[in-house]
Each structure stands twice: as C-alpha cells, then as structure tokens.
Amino acid sequence: MGLNAPGSPLVAFVERTVRRGGNWRERDLELVMAGRPPLIVDAAASVAPDGSVVVTLHPLAEGDEDAPAGALQTAANLGRTLAHEIKNPLAGIRGAAQLLQAGASLEDSALAQLIMDETDRVRRLVERLEAFSDSRRLNIQPLNIHRILDRVRALVVNGVGEGLVFRASYDPSLPPVLGDEDQLVQVFLNLVKNAAEAARSRRDDRGEVVISTAFRHQARHADGDGPATPLEVKVQDNGPGVAPEVRRRLFDPFVTGKPNGTGLGLTVAAQVVAAHAGLIDFQSEPGRTVFRVLLPVSNHANIDPADA
Numbered sequence: 001m002g003l004n005a006p007g008s009p010l011v012a013f014v015e016r017t018v019r020r021g022g023n024w025r026e027r028d029l030e031l032v033m034a035g036r037p038p039l040i041v042d043a044a045a046s047v048a049p050d051g052s053v054v055v056t057l058h059p060l061a062e063g064d065e066d067a068p069a070g071a072l073q074t075a076a077n078l079g080r081t082l083a084h085e086i087k088n089p090l091a092g093i094r095g096a097a098q099l100l101q102a103g104a105s106l107e108d109s110a111l112a113q114l115i116m117d118e119t120d121r122v123r124r125l126v127e128r129l130e131a132f133s134d135s136r137r138l139n140i141q142p143l144n145i146h147r148i149l150d151r152v153r154a155l156v157v158n159g160v161g162e163g164l165v166f167r168a169s170y171d172p173s174l175p176p177v178l179g180d181e182d183q184l185v186q187v188f189l190n191l192v193k194n195a196a197e198a199a200r201s202r203r204d205d206r207g208e209v210v211i212s213t214a215f216r217h218q219a220r221h222a223d224g225d226g227p228a229t230p231l232e233v234k235v236q237d238n239g240p241g242v243a244p245e246v247r248r249r250l251f252d253p254f255v256t257g258k259p260n261g262t263g264l265g266l267t268v269a270a271q272v273v274a275a276h277a278g279l280i281d282f283q284s285e286p287g288r289t290v291f292r293v294l295l296p297v298s299n300h301a302n303i304d305p306a307d308a
C-alpha cells in the first residue's frame with residue numbers, strides 16, 4: 001500500500017480535515033510505505049480559505065515511546081513531551097500563516113510573516129529545551145576530541161561562519177576525552193556559533209575564530225575534590241566581547257543579547273559540561289573573547305584502539 005492509498009490512516013485524516021475545515025491534529029498515525037517498515041507519526045493538517053491543505057508530519061523520535069521509569073526522569077520526560085506537544089500545533093500555525101500570506105495584501109502579508117517568524121523562534125526555543133532534557137541521558141565513552149571539533153567547525157563554516165577565518169591549533173598528543181559524542185558536539189557547536197556570531201559583527205571583515213586544545217596537568221575542580229579535568233578546549237574570537245549587561249548571567253537560561261537569540265546556548269553547554277564533571281568559564285575584552293572547557297580524559301589502559 002502506498003502513502004496515498006485510499007483508506008490509509010493519513011488519507012482518512014486529510015479527508016476528515018477537509019470535511020471539517022480548520023486545524024486538526026492526530027497522534028500516532030501509522031504511515032505505510034512500499035518496501036519499508038511502517039512509520040508512526042503525529043500529523044497536523046490545516047485548511048486554508050482557498051481550500052488548499054497543509055499537512056505536516058512528525059515522526060516520533062527514538063525513545064519517545066519507551067519512557068524510562070523512575071522519578072529522576074520525570075523532568076526530562078516533561079521537557080520532551082512538552083516540546084513534542086508544542087511543535088505540532090506550531091507547525092500547523094506556521095503552515096496556515098504561509099497559506100494566508102499567499103493571497104494577502106501587502107499589509108496582511110507582513111502580519112503573516114510576523115506569525116511565521118515568531119513561530120520559528122518558538123520552535124527554536126523548544127528545540128533547545130529538548131536538547132536540554134536530552135543531556136540527562138549520557139552515553140559516555142572515550143572519544144577523539146579533535147574529530148568532534150572538526151565536525152563542529154565544518155557545521156559552523158557552512159552556516160553562520162561565512163566570511164570568517166577559522167583556525168585550529170590542536171595538541172596531537174591529547175588522550176581521548178571521556179564523554180558523550182552528541183552532547184559534546186552540541187556544547188562546542190553552541191560555543192563556536194557564538195564565537196562566529198561575535199566575530200561576524202566586526203565591521204572590518206577580519207573576523208576570526210580559533211579553536212585550540214591542550215593538556216593541563218594541574219587542572220582540577222575549584223573545590224579540589226572533583227575528578228581531574230586536564231583536557232582543555234578553547235574557543236576564541238576577535239569580536240566585540242561579552243556585553244557588560246549580560247556578563248554576570250551569561251549561563252542563565254534566556255539571557256541573550258541577540259534579537260533572535262533564545263539565550264539557551266550557553267545554558268545547555270554549561271549543563272552538559274557539568275554532567276561530564278567538567279568546567280566551563282570565559283574571559284572577555286573587546287577584540288578577544290575566550291570560552292574555555294575543561295574535561296576529564298579516559299584512562300589510557302581502558303582505551304579501545306578503534307576509538308583512540
């Protein structure tokens with residue numbers, strides 16, 4: 001049976017929506033596609049005044065269905081569930097605004113655009129919250145930090161990093177870091193994105209981001225009894241520096257100096273670093289801002305050579 005076969009749950013849902021008009025949602029809809037295992041999705045559909053229909057489908061992310069037991073997971077689950085519940089209607093709202101814009105006057109078109117921009121912002125916010133909840137499920141293993149940093153650099157160079165110079169200064173003798181790969185990518189993505197955004201705001205086209213690594217023998221938690229965190233990663237930019245009004249609360253949620261910022265990038269970074277028993281801090285002056293992350297390393301004896 002194909003996706004659009006008559007009688008499929010998706011087609012039935014779309015037909016119902018057309019019949020009733022307006023915006024509708026349906027959870028746990030089974031999509032059957034030729035030659036593939038069935039996919040469970042949440043669907044949203046809205047009918048525009050001109051009769052066209054926008055349908056958005058959200059496949060359930062892995063782990064959505066099998067909620068882990070235990071009170072500890074409640075907050076993480078709540079975040080995930082909430083994100084899920086918000087993203088669906090949001091997609092419907094955005095789709096409807098997009099349809100309205102098509103036939104709208106200039107003035108109304110600007111309002112429709114406003115709705116789309118704001119729903120995009122809320123979606124970004126919610127995605128951040130999702131990442132926030134996810135950091136409780138760490139999959140710790142020995143990892144090559146330079147591979148992680150190269151991945152992040154590639155992501156940023158092709159995104160907000162256009163027109164900037166990126167430099168890497170790696171210590172090739174570093175032992176593997178002990179961490180969760182996806183979560184560490186998220187940490188350095190947030191830091192390198194911030195650095196790129198800061199460096200881009202220079203007027204002279206000389207924006208530069210430098211990522212460096214080093215081994216610090218003495219590095220320990222300030223309280224003295226945490227694990228050793230000798231692996232140091234620095235993300236440096238030559239942007240304007242951290243604005244004085246946000247400096248004290250930089251790692252708090254929703255603190256942002258950017259018109260489209262969610263103010264969660266550093267909050268997530270700090271939370272993940274803390275979950276790794278690491279440290280994060282920064283030094284900033286106009287023309288030189290450095291965010292520093294200290295992480296634990298893997299015990300040499302236990303390293304699988306394939307991961308080293």
Ligand SMILES: Nc1ncnc2c1ncn2[C@@H]1O[C@H](COP(=O)(O)OP(=O)(O)OP(=O)(O)O)[C@@H](O)[C@H]1O
Nearest residue numbers: 194195198241242256257258261262263264265266
């Ligand atoms: N490298 C930097 N140089 C100057 N200011 C920075 C730098 N990194 C962070 N900041 C300041 O800290 C604020 C908070 O950063 P954070 O990453 O948490 O949120 P954001 O970048 O505003 O939004 P988001 O990351 O969610 O898109 C930024 O808005 C900016 O004002």
Ligand SMILES: [Mg+2]
Nearest residue numbers: 190194265266
């Ligand atoms: Mg940011």
